[in-house]
Amino acid sequence: MSLKIAFVGVGNMASAIIGGLRASGYAGESIIGTSRNPDKHKSLEAQYGIVMTADNEWAVEQADVVFLCVKPHMMRDVIDSIAHVVRDEQLFISVAAGLELAALSAWLKKPVAIVRSMPNTPSLVGVGMSGLIANEQTTGEQKQWVSDAFDSFGGHAWVEQEEHMHTVTALSGSAPAYFFRVLEVMIEAGQAQGLDAATSRKLATQAMKGAAAMVTELDEDIAQLRRNITSPNGTTQAALETLEEQGVESLITAAVNACANRSKELGKQYKV
Numbered sequence: 001m002s003l004k005i006a007f008v009g010v011g012n013m014a015s016a017i018i019g020g021l022r023a024s025g026y027a028g029e030s031i032i033g034t035s036r037n038p039d040k041h042k043s044l045e046a047q048y049g050i051v052m053t054a055d056n057e058w059a060v061e062q063a064d065v066v067f068l069c070v071k072p073h074m075m076r077d078v079i080d081s082i083a084h085v086v087r088d089e090q091l092f093i094s095v096a097a098g099l100e101l102a103a104l105s106a107w108l109k110k111p112v113a114i115v116r117s118m119p120n121t122p123s124l125v126g127v128g129m130s131g132l133i134a135n136e137q138t139t140g141e142q143k144q145w146v147s148d149a150f151d152s153f154g155g156h157a158w159v160e161q162e163e164h165m166h167t168v169t170a171l172s173g174s175a176p177a178y179f180f181r182v183l184e185v186m187i188e189a190g191q192a193q194g195l196d197a198a199t200s201r202k203l204a205t206q207a208m209k210g211a212a213a214m215v216t217e218l219d220e221d222i223a224q225l226r227r228n229i230t231s232p233n234g235t236t237q238a239a240l241e242t243l244e245e246q247g248v249e250s251l252i253t254a255a256v257n258a259c260a261n262r263s264k265e266l267g268k269q270y271k272v
């Protein structure tokens with residue numbers, strides 16, 4: 001029998017997970033979502049074949065597994081409002097940046113199983129990646145269910161130390177946005193050189209996809225893959241030298257560090 005899953009706070013991230021789960025065969029009838037935007041409920045129901053409601057308590061009462069998907073600053077109020085219907089045997093999965101297991105556990109007020117996750121929006125198209133860490137109440141069986149569920153819309157990595165979730169956020173949770181920004185800039189540069197927007201988008205995007213596929217599918221050093229494209233005194237060398245001169249390494253390192261630091265700040269803000 002499939003487990004009933006509730007998503008509290010169906011926005012961008014929860015939609016991506018729901019879309020990924022549905023595409024990989026999870027039954028729509030087993031999924032209930034809630035949000036503060038009732039005007040969007042009908043279209044979400046039609047798109048994913050799920051049930052949407054504004055009633056968090058009802059959704060949580062129906063569920064075996066509850067995904068907590070509201071913004072970090074709303075999480076405490078939302079958990080406070082559902083804590084009285086929480087049952088010991090339920091599994092809670094938070095997707096919120098920064099929020100520690102200890103805070104979630106204190107707010108839930110019961111010794112329930114909790115998994116802190118850091119997914120990303122490519123989950124929507126089955127190419128997500130999620131970092132995971134569980135509290136000690138989480139059983140091996142529950143961890144297996146979580147691994148299988150997250151694998152159904154991409155991949156997962158359990159981390160041993162909660163501190164590492166900040167790095168997961170910097171390398172994975174937020175990272176699709178860095179690549180989108182790079183694509184935006186490349187597409188604009190292509191257009192500035194005279195290509196139409198659609199062709200520019202297709203070329204840049206396929207190059208990014210191809211690079212990622214080579215790294216994923218070939219067991220080769222990334223630097224060597226880069227060198228394979230770089231003819232001495234050729235076009236790639238001209239581009240790469242410009243990237244280095246303009247500080248690509250310090251720029252990207254600073255962005256990754258800023259992301260992890262913001263995650264740490266959020267954790268401190270809500271520390272119990």
Ligand SMILES: NC(=O)C1=CN([C@@H]2O[C@H](COP(=O)(O)OP(=O)(O)OC[C@H]3O[C@@H](n4cnc5c(N)ncnc54)[C@H](O)[C@@H]3O)[C@@H](O)[C@H]2O)C=CC1
Pocket residue numbers: 008009010011012013014034035036037056069070071072074078095096097118119120121173174
């Ligand atoms: N967007 C992303 O790429 C990622 C987001 N996250 C985490 O996911 C969480 C949600 O982020 P987004 O989906 O981007 O935000 P969002 O704003 O798109 O979605 C939040 C949803 O929560 C609903 N909501 C607010 N208060 C509520 C309440 N009291 N009861 C029920 N629903 C309520 C809103 O109506 C909205 O639909 C955050 O904690 C964020 O840290 C994690 C990884 C990636």
Ligand SMILES: O=C(O)[C@@H]1CCC=N1
Pocket residue numbers: 097169173174
């Ligand atoms: O920007 C954020 O805070 C969320 C968490 C990771 C991706 N989006």
